[in-house]
Amino acid sequence: MSATGTSAAVWELLDGGVKGVAKKFSQDRGQALVTAGGRAVVLAVADGHGSRAHFRSEMGARWAVEKFTSCARVYAQEAVRRGDDAANLPRLLAEARTLPQQVVHAWRRRVLTHEANSPAHGGNTTSSGPAPAAAGGSAPEADLAVYGSTLIGVVLTERLLVCWQLGDGDIVLVDEDGTTRMPLYTGPDMGDETESLCEPEAWRKARLHWQPLTGGGPPPGVLISTDGLSKSFADHEGFLAFASGVRSRAASHGVAAVQAQLPDWLGHAAKYSGDDATLAGAFPVIGRTPARPGPDNDDSH
Template sequence: MTAPTRWRTLTASVCGAAHRRRGLPNQDAVRVTRCPDHAPLILALADGHGSAHCFRSRCGARLAVGVAHLARSQLHEPVGLSGVRRWAEEQLPRELVREWRRRVERHLAREPFTTDELDALDTAGRRTLAANPFVAYGTTLLMVIVAPAFILYLQLGDGDILTVAASGAIERPIAQDPRLIANETTSLCSPQAWDEMRVTFQALAGAPPGLILAATDGYANSFRDEAGFRQVAHDLWEMIRGGDWAGIERGLPDWLHEATEQGSGDDITVGLLAERTDAGPPDAAPRLERDTDPHERTAPTDAA
């Protein structure tokens, strides 16, 4: 069994080309947490919806990646693999939704909806918000937890997770949801959102994947087809195998900028987890584009 104490991590997030043209901020969020003993490792990405009704989704996304890291406290409990799996499948989704909503309520209590925010909505929008204020903060959530004995993948809404085995085989640990087309997505603000969370638990009997890539949907949507997106994972894996992790660190923000300019126009956020083969210490998780919303008081940090 390979202990995941030597994983390289890298995250990058760029504002969408279409968002820049319209003067909108990047509404994605990303966070990597290492526990003090370097195991487990948690990567979380969130994509705030950004629609007129979801006018605080940038904040909602950052609350979501913060909530994701609450999982670490549970992971230190000595419950065994089957216990972790049961917890991940049965309890974790509800806990994540409950905590995200609690934090949204706290934020809303501090900063109630303003007249300007509500005036921008139509009657139906105001009615929706009155019934479900979480809509204003709507966001997706992608999570990867790497522990010595297992890897856990969790997804709510659109976005993509790819793994690359040492052999170069590329897989999706969570299958694509055929319902998620036309920019419609399941969301933390959806009623019974926990039922929409998809969880894949992999006990590590052999070698873990060499590379795990998680991305908000703006990245895959920037390629002409699925093969073009999978090619990203293949090419990155080739660079890692060739010892060029530094090249990925240097190039990733520019590659994402190019993708949003020539592709989807959407915000793009990527998180990479790669098992390192040398004996060096684990990497920090550099944040290549920081959120700077002065109203958000729970801004995440990169490494806990």
């Protein structure tokens, strides 16, 4: 509900994922949840790299989603609390720019805690062979590449949309009329190389989309996905048509019906791409009174 008590958007969420064909398990993780008393959405997907050099990347992806969600919930609550006043937008933008560094540091701490208890290489090797001793003969540094993962995250309120992206994957905004936009799209992927949380100062490579929602219309629907979904389509236009169709079907049949079909759709995509496919999304429903769960009882899917 807005500060003046007028009609508000409540959020209906999508969240699903499937493993790639012939894979033992998925390296993807995803989450969609409401927070700030039902007035904000947090979305996240992460894609562990999955190759031999990244053999713990499913852990890296899981912790990427966990740490982003933890940081983004705090940001979302501030965005709801202060977002009705345009004078607060510069401060919120500055905080959005610092969030990737917070997430990367939190992710690294979680990885290093795990490494301290269960070294990926038994404490004496790296992914490329024996680890050299650190200066002074101390134990070698952890091989963060073992946990490498991409990350996409979103915070969405009635007044503000913020998207962050590190590495590959896709963010699609879908308006009520089915119009689609990809605010951080940089063109088709060239090979399998991508930015990663495991790189030094990885936050510097994170991209930001900042969009105050001041046009008077409803917020856009937002779909985020790992690249296993978009790679299953023959061309970029086909992927955008899929995103538009998801919103159209949600409007005509309800989000619950789309959620029920999502595993089949993602499974079909995984057959074509051979890769894991994970999607999280949110659509606004205007005019209903939002539920107000307590801070420890936010809905999640």
